[in-house]
Amino acid sequence: MRQRIALFSLLVPDYDAGIAFYCGKLGFDLVEDVALDADKRWVVVRPKGAGESGLLLAVADGERQQQAIGNQMGGRVGFFLHTDDFDRDHASFAAAGVRFLETPRDEPYGKVAVFEDAFGNRWDLLEPRA
Structure with missing residues (x-):
C-alpha cells in the first residue's frame, strides 16, 4: 500500500492574495485555479520541484475561520x-x-x-x- 499527503488546506483572506504571496514572492507554481461557483475556487500552489504535495488555498468562510487565518x-x-x-x-x-x-x-x-x-x-x- 502507498499513501501520501497530497494537499494541505491553508486559510487565506482572499485567493488572489494567496497566489500573490506564494507564487509571486516564494516562486511557487500555480497548479490549479478552477472556479467552483460564483464565490469559491479550487486553488492549488506547490513549491517548484515539489512533485506531489501542495497547498490548497481556502478562503475563510465565517468568523471562526477568519480568526484562524495566520x-x-x-x-x-x-x-x-x-x-x-x-x-x-x-x-x-x-x-x-x-x-x-x-x-x-x-x-x-x-x-x-x-x-x-x-x-x-x-x-x-x-x-x-x-
Whole structure:
C-alpha cells in the first residue's frame, strides 16, 4: 500500500492574495485555479520541484475561520519548506519582502530560518544536511 499527503488546506483572506504571496514572492507554481461557483475556487500552489504535495488555498468562510487565518498552528512553525540552496532562497525571499523572524542558523539537521507568510503563518526555510 502507498499513501501520501497530497494537499494541505491553508486559510487565506482572499485567493488572489494567496497566489500573490506564494507564487509571486516564494516562486511557487500555480497548479490549479478552477472556479467552483460564483464565490469559491479550487486553488492549488506547490513549491517548484515539489512533485506531489501542495497547498490548497481556502478562503475563510465565517468568523471562526477568519480568526484562524495566520494562526492555524497556534503560533508554532507549521510548515517546512526544504530547499537545495538555502542562501539563494533566503536572499530571494528577503529581496521580495518576506519577513524573517530570525537570522539564519546552523542546526544539526541543517541550515534554517523562520519566516512568516503574508498572513502570519510561520514557516521554516530549511536546507537539510546530507
